[in-house]
Amino acid sequence: MxxxxxxxxxxxxxxxxxxxxxxxxxxxxxxxxxxxxxxxxxxxxxxxxxxxxxxxxxxxxxxxxxxxxxxxxxxxxxxxxxxxxxxxxxxxxxxxxxxxxxxxxxxxxxxxxxxxxxxxxxxxxxxxxxxxxxxxxxxxxxxxxxxxxxxxxxxxxxxxxxxxxxxxxxxxxxxxxxxxxxxxxxxxxxxxxxxxxxxxxxxxxxxxxxxxxxxxxxxxxxxxxxxxxxxxxxxxxxxxxxxxxxxxxxxxxxxxxxxxxxxxxxxxxxxxxxxxxxxxxxxxxxxxxxxxxxxxxxxxxxxxxxxxxxxxxxxxxxxxxxxxxxxxxxxxxxxxxQPPVQLNVRHVDGSFEQRAELEWPLARTEWTKFYLRTGDGSLSTEAPVDRHTAPFDALGEGLTFATEPFAEPTEITGPAAARLVVSSSTTDADLFLTVRVLDPEGRDIRFVSALDPAGVVAHGWLRASHRALDAERSLPYRPWHPHDHLDPLTPGMAVPLDIEIWPTSVVVPAGYRLAVTVQGRDFEFPGDGPWPRSFGVEMKGHAVFLHNDPDDRPTDLFGGVTTLVSGGDEPSYLLLPVVPESPERVEGVRRGPVPERV
CATH class of the missing domain: 3.40.50.1820 (Alpha/Beta hydrolase fold, catalytic domain)
Structure with missing residues (x-):
């Protein structure tokens, strides 16, 4: 009582x-x-x-x-x-x-x-x-x-x-x-x-x-x-x-x-x-x-x-x-x-540029497709003409695609999405997308994230059997999946997957590259650590948010071979919000901890 x-x-x-x-x-x-x-x-x-x-x-x-x-x-x-x-x-x-x-x-x-x-x-x-x-x-x-x-x-x-x-x-x-x-x-x-x-x-x-x-x-x-x-x-x-x-x-x-x-x-x-x-x-x-x-x-x-x-x-x-x-x-x-939108735009040196905006996503956004070119492993705004395939072990290192070094500072701020064409050796596949920034030596820039002192630019996920879209609620930059039924894959048959990438912001300096890693498991920064821990989890770029429950991800279903297709009539690409410089700025830069590099 x-x-x-x-x-x-x-x-x-x-x-x-x-x-x-x-x-x-x-x-x-x-x-x-x-x-x-x-x-x-x-x-x-x-x-x-x-x-x-x-x-x-x-x-x-x-x-x-x-x-x-x-x-x-x-x-x-x-x-x-x-x-x-x-x-x-x-x-x-x-x-x-x-x-x-x-x-x-x-x-x-x-x-x-x-x-x-x-x-x-x-x-x-x-x-x-x-x-x-x-x-x-x-x-x-x-x-x-x-x-x-x-x-x-x-x-x-x-x-x-x-x-x-x-x-x-x-x-x-x-x-x-x-x-x-x-x-x-x-x-x-x-x-x-x-x-x-x-x-x-x-x-x-x-x-x-x-x-x-x-x-x-x-x-x-x-x-x-x-x-x-x-x-x-x-x-x-x-x-x-x-x-x-x-x-x-x-x-x-x-x-x-x-x-x-x-x-x-x-x-x-x-x-x-x-x-x-x-x-x-x-x-x-x-x-x-x-x-x-x-x-x-x-x-x-x-x-x-x-x-x-x-x-x-x-x-x-x-x-x-x-x-x-x-x-x-x-x-x-x-x-x-007060402006309706106030952003603190991220820079790779750990600083934040405070900026007033009128809307979200930003009206001046130049929505840009960066194609995953499976033929040469590049990430390019030029679509590949020929169709290529790239198989990878779903529980392995996956595939990484990177741009050429940027010729000038490039801001990416807003929601993002991806269209990947994939097949699996099993009847399902989990896709993990990780957007990264690489310095001129090819090392990862680690950004302070909310729960991890070293995080990446952005994440996106999708279980292939959940690929159905709600056409009325989907937007080009934010696909909407009802997640109310399963559509199993036919092994070996490629299907398009529309993947939501959560909103992000970063200014990529000249000489730096943008990269995306496609895997069938949680991303981890390379290296031996030591890694900070929270809730008993070693945080390696994914904070405490893991997707490793064996009942949800049985190896016989999600441990096969996933094949990424790109080119011809089946291009795979990222849709990223490239933001041109605006003449209207809010003064003031707030500095945070300088990100680490791998």
Missing amino acids: TQHTQHKSEVRDGMRVDWDVPITMDDGVVLRADVFRPVADGSYPVIMNHGPYAKGMAFQEGFPMMWEPLVEEYPEILDGSSNAYQNWETVDPERWVPDGYAVVRVDSRGAGRSPGLLDIFSPRETLDYAACVEWAGTRSWSNGKVGLLGVSYYAVSQWLVAARQPPHLAAIIPWEGATDYYREFTHHAGLLNTFVSKWYPGQVRVAQHGVGDRGLRNPNTGETIAGPETLTDEELAANRRDSTADLRAHPLNDVFYRERSADLPKITVPLLSAANWAHGLHSRGGFEGWAQASSEQKWLEVHGLGHVTEFYTARGLDLQRRFFGHFLKGQDTGWDR
Whole structure:
């Protein structure tokens, strides 16, 4: 039986803090929230998040390997903060409450201090979130305007709840969050991504309600972060969905995934979508959410560096404050003059050029086909006349095609796609496309990605049996696969595959080359390391997003010989967004860590 959790209120560090405030759902389950607000009586706009990571878990205790290098490299994160109340991927109350905001953190059903069945991204969880928004918007200390802000899970859930249109929801800032549970979070173009099997035990299950005394404690209250009761392993298992088993039970994009994916056209609230160029889980969602939402007032911001870095930096905080100041407070923050798209274009030296744009993809894009010439291994804008074939071991090194050195700096910014003509010795094949930049000596440029200190330019994937297209939703630069049925291959028969490559940005200097590697397995940088590790995974250019589940990729089906065809009536090519220089630029270059080279 759930123990009673006391609601406590106190004044500390210049804030009125209410711990474990009860919020009763329509079915009687009581969720618990922490509320940080100004001491003075008044009505304040609310910044809320709702999720499973335990509102009482201190960032530096729960995620020290991420916190310590972040603060060391960006000490500005602690400006105006004691860090006593900082959570993973949420706002710091000490940086917002003095500006006249109330910060509300809710433990979602079955997580942290909230009892119930833990079922991530479920319709029930989203319904709870909408109820919490309405609760916050009707408190005496609220001005009736609720804004949502958070990273990753706390961004995914924003897309979901915004589609339900709770009346007191006034604005959202989903920062690096997926929108499609199948295409982005669990499967890459039909290939099972093993991320959930590694992330769920270490970040969600450890904070399940009922872990109690076996878990961490809130350093501010001394209470268990996932209690107060301590349940048995059997009781805990009975109170949660087996999220990994759910994915195995649903290999195709059925209702299970659709009800856990955002209905983006139903979103009408003002939004700022902040995306990262290189997150293997979330990048696509930031662009698709912005593009498909029906909001009349919406902005897209795209950055690089680590997953949470720009969320906490002074630049990120300034964006968030100006956006919420405009929509939650009605202040003149200059946001009405904010360009609809703000890009941080990547350069190979680790710098980012901040640039304002009017649309996405960029209207001046020169969509350019780079042909994979199987006859000589080159990547060229000149189509091969003769048909050639190139077989490769699906689980081997694959094939790499490279351009001649560029004669002048060339910017590639936008979504991309590929048309590959392939056959297989089996009835299926997985295609992994990796876009790379090579320096004049042929060495890889390693870009800082969201979860890997050394990443590539862009990735694309497709399971050949998922090659069917939705003609109405497909775009030349973004094919759309329904993933709802299988079309097995006939061994030895070549078929065209349209492959989505997630949005990217890079300026390739003169003398450097662009390359693409085609494989039947995850790409790895050459060399012996040592490689950084996360979730027990050695990161070799693919971060923690692997596709090596033996049940999803049995060797007898995906370990054959794949043959790439190109030339004549069956050209294979990349469609890349080449961007000519614009005379209209935004001044300022933000530097990041200098990329390593292989």
